Amino acid sequence: VRFHIQQDSDIPASTQLNNQICFAIAARHFPPGHRLPSTRQLAMQTGLHRNTIIKVYRQLEIDGVVEAIAGSGIYVRDNLTKREFTKSLYSKDKIKKAPDQEAKTVIDNLISLGFTLQETREILNNEIEWRIKCGSRIIVSTPREDIGASMLIAEDLSGTINVPVEVVPMEELEKIFPLDLKNLKQNCSKYSFLMNEDAGIYDDLIITKIEEGYLIILNAACKDKDFEILSNLLGSKFKMNLDNNRSLIAIQGPKSVEILNSIINGVDQLNFMTGNWFDSDNQKLFVTRSGYTGEDGFEISISNDKAEKFVENLIEKGAQLIGLGARDTLRLEAGLCLYGHELDINKTPVEANLRWAISKSRLLNGGFIGSKKIMNQMQDGANQLRVGIKPEGRLIAREKTKIFDDTDTQIGEITSGTFGPSVNGPIAMGYVDREFSKVDTKILLEVRGKKYPANICALPFYKKNYVKGVN
């Protein structure tokens, strides 16, 4: 797990780190009993002062998320209750502010905009009513890779937790996401984004239709602002339910179906981006056909005590263990975007070549946040576009490599670059000015002070093999 602190953020670094550690725990990157990195390690990784890290660890201890064992280290507690965790996720800064003062500010602002006091009351009432209606139907969980874990959370919520249940009107969700949600089938997932009015991407995410509503899965690397943005847009209160007893295992690759089906009979009947419950070895497992490798694959949510044996079983049947670095190579070969690299607040879905993720009916009719910009860019073309890039020879051009034309003018920048084992050559993605975005355009890459030739090429570098037509 890597923590990334945004120095230019309005959110204090300590709060960012606190949130990210909580997410890592919630996403089970740090399972119960896991030892947190030493303050020295974390200080090096994040660039924060050790005192800041110590402060965050103390707060986590006070919140009951971790416990310090003298002379040994700081460990994730294994008896976390859902409440304790939920509490620790909310920023305490907000509570400290005087609520009446906040209310005065809001009212003053509305009056200064020209509303009467009566109108102000009406505006506030409507807003509050709407938010109450929205309630907690939207459940936010951590990574895109963890669809299975989030499905479980949803499953838990419907049964065991006393969450105020109100349905978010589909039309309201559609204001935010450029998706045709009415036609999204149960247990099916769609890739989408949170955008601002200029269609800049705050984050990409997966939204899943579940029985009771919709499930939104944000990135693990988690922009701290995601919660804030969503709550500003939707007004719902987010609840996070930590299920301490489950692990998530991903098995990816063309043989994954064969291997997994020999253990969990029936998973071969799943289509890509769908999930369901299965019985195996006397326990209920939630399995989704998903992942981020550009290959067929599955994610299995399983109880902790069975996880190790399950993995051993997978290995016995021919699976091999890999790390996240390998996944990054695979997703790049598959031409998949990674937030913070190909996507950020300054990129729109049109520039990122993600028009496919916007439902056709929504493209025609608009009516979602950022739709004006998107429709304009669709008509007039975007200034820059995401492209695939193949350096000539063996040179690897990594992120931030500058791209030039033959007149020495910079025309773009690489956002991800590595060596692609499946294509046996260097590959990259990046943004270039539109006139250079055509396949086979010759460009120059500046690496270590020298310029090397490269070509714009079609994406993906490696043809994906998703399973869509099982049933």
Next chain:
Amino acid sequence: MSEVKFSKEHEWITLEGDVATIGITKHATEMLGDIVFAELPEKGSNVEKDGTAGVVESTKAASDVYTPVSGEVVDTNQSIVDDPAKINEDPEGGAWFFKLKIKDSSEIPAIPNPFE
């Protein structure tokens, strides 16, 4: 040929007359993983002790290759540029990086083996 010596930056060096042969250690290749790119200094160029004299890249990361001694580059191993996987296969033998005509043999590091 003199016995193999190592630098702190995980290069190895042997000396024959006033010509030193330099490569990267097995340990370095294991840390890097599958090496997919190598860049060597230009023949005839001069390199300074502890200065950059090449680059190796694995799928994971790019890493500079330093020279443990100063000297003039008299030969480079083009075969590892053409097939960088050779560096993983035989790092302390056939996959040497470059040969230097050295100025001062006292610059050669004294570490017999930093990982033992």
